[in-house]
Amino acid sequence: MTATIVVGTQWGDEGKGKFTDLIAKEMTMVVRYQGGHNAGHTLVVDGESFALQLVPSGVLYDHIVPVIGNGVVVDPVVLLAEMDKLTAKGVDCSRLRVSGNAHVIFPYHQELDRLIERHLGKNKLGTTKRGIGPTYADKAARVGIRLQDMLDPKIFREKLRVVVAEKNLMLAKIYNRLGFDADELADRYLEEVVPRLRPHIADTVALVHEAIEAGQQVLFEGAQATFLDIDHGTYPFVTSSNPVAGGACVGAGVGPRHIDRVVGIAKAYVTRVGSGPFPTELFDADGDKLRDIGREYGTNTGRPRRCGWFDVPMMRQAVRLNSLSEIALTKLDILDTFDTVKVCVAYDIGGERVEHLPYHQSDFHAAVPIYEELPGWKQDLSAFTQRAQLPAEAQRYLEFLEAQVGVPITLVGTGPGRDQFVHFS
Numbered sequence: 042m043t044a045t046i047v048v049g050t051q052w053g054d055e056g057k058g059k060f061t062d063l064i065a066k067e068m069t070m071v072v073r074y075q076g077g078h079n080a081g082h083t084l085v086v087d088g089e090s091f092a093l094q095l096v097p098s099g100v101l102y103d104h105i106v107p108v109i110g111n112g113v114v115v116d117p118v119v120l121l122a123e124m125d126k127l128t129a130k131g132v133d134c135s136r137l138r139v140s141g142n143a144h145v146i147f148p149y150h151q152e153l154d155r156l157i158e159r160h161l162g163k164n165k166l167g168t169t170k171r172g173i174g175p176t177y178a179d180k181a182a183r184v185g186i187r188l189q190d191m192l193d194p195k196i197f198r199e200k201l202r203v204v205v206a207e208k209n210l211m212l213a214k215i216y217n218r219l220g221f222d223a224d225e226l227a228d229r230y231l232e233e234v235v236p237r238l239r240p241h242i243a244d245t246v247a248l249v250h251e252a253i254e255a256g257q258q259v260l261f262e263g264a265q266a267t268f269l270d271i272d273h274g275t276y277p278f279v280t281s282s283n284p285v286a287g288g289a290c291v292g293a294g295v296g297p298r299h300i301d302r303v304v305g306i307a308k309a310y311v312t313r314v315g316s317g318p319f320p321t322e323l324f325d326a327d328g329d330k331l332r333d334i335g336r337e338y339g340t341n342t343g344r345p346r347r348c349g350w351f352d353v354p355m356m357r358q359a360v361r362l363n364s365l366s367e368i369a370l371t372k373l374d375i376l377d378t379f380d381t382v383k384v385c386v387a388y389d390i391g392g393e394r395v396e397h398l399p400y401h402q403s404d405f406h407a408a409v410p411i412y413e414e415l416p417g418w419k420q421d422l423s424a425f426t427q428r429a430q431l432p433a434e435a436q437r438y439l440e441f442l443e444a445q446v447g448v449p450i451t452l453v454g455t456g457p458g459r460d461q462f463v464h465f466s
């Protein structure tokens with residue numbers, strides 16, 4: 042088995058980073074395939090915490106080549122700052138490779154992200170305001186600038202002049218804002234960014250294939266999650282890329298026949314940041330309790346996350362969309378103190394019981410969860426490492442989820458530490 046994809050199955054923040062870090066030991070290469078610094082996870086290693094946004098989790102292991110694939114959008118200033126922070130903590134970032142085809146997030150993308158959100162008012166998407174959407178929009182409109190363009194100063198300057206002229210028109214005419222100076226931007230990036238980034242820019246498609254051909258273990262690390270996918274998520278309340286497993290093929294340049302294993306990361310409950318439908322969202326004390334115990338505040342933006350019970354119909358859809366081979370269930374310990382634990386097994390939509398995600402989004406908005414209530418285990422799970430040791434109620438909860446979803450749970454997270462997992466296989 043050489044190629045594994047790790048994908049979020051809900052609305053993000055499922056704990057992909059921690060799982061990726063765990064299986065990274067067996068990997069030679071870890072590849073990010075979409076998104077940008079809208080992602081963020083914190084890894085706790087020997088009591089020290091590492092906040093990662095763009096750099097793949099594998100960077101913390103000396104034997105891994107961390108790769109940022111062509112499908113990622115890169116703010117090079119943020120990337121360099123992140124590398125500096127890691128270096129200051131003793132992490133070697135010299136092996137990091139970034140695709141020359143990755144598109145660059147510029148300050149005008151971030152400015153537009155903020156302005157568009159403000160313009161949308163109560164209809165705002167709740168983006169991370171990192172310029173992700175405007176950068177992918179430029180990519181699709183074929184006016185984006187790739188990292189490789191920055192290596193040719195003449196081309197870079199020309200492309201920047203064209204695109205900045207267009208952005209300045211938008212900023213002035215639509216938003217009544219001052220524009221950017223293309224030459225000043227070009228000078229700054231050519232002086233401060235390019236010399237430092239140049240050694241890291243590479244043909245990452247070739248690197249990934251060389252690793253696969255050599256029989257090495259390659260991990261494709263998804264950011265965001267299935268229901269934030271621009272095609273399969275709750276559009277328009279989604280991100281602008283394809284976090285689903287298929288996105289790894291496009292965003293890293295591998296064909297589907299190379300993929301051996303797809304691990305879906307699911308939290309034992311559900312959270313969401315930003316706007317959009319969320320059938321099992323809780324507005325009561327249980328929701329507050331999940332947020333408090335689970336420390337459900339954005340790693341990146343500090344925003345409180347919306348919290349709710351586990352949603353089986355969503356999970357069944359995630360299994361289909363990603364062809365999941367297994368599930369890693371994270372943060373089970375957050376449910377330790379609940380008397381009972383609820384699981385949404387179907388929706389009531391207009392009086393009809395629906396077991397799968399409704400095709401029409403208006404139905405999803407109207408979906409009322411139908412719950413099964415299971416007894417809680419009322420015990421601290423943090424010290425357990427084997428499935429058989431778990432309290433009977435926790436085992437029952439896991440068996441119930443497996444039966445409902447139809448995919449085995451192979452790993453369960455029981456605490457924030459690097460080794461706090463129960464292994465099932």
Ligand code: IMP
Binds near residue numbers: 171264314
């Ligand atoms: P954008 O990706 O910044 O454009 O934001 C679009 C939507 O995706 C918003 O609802 C964000 O809150 C959400 N989002 C983006 N990145 C993450 C993430 O890493 N975790 C959770 N939600 C995210």
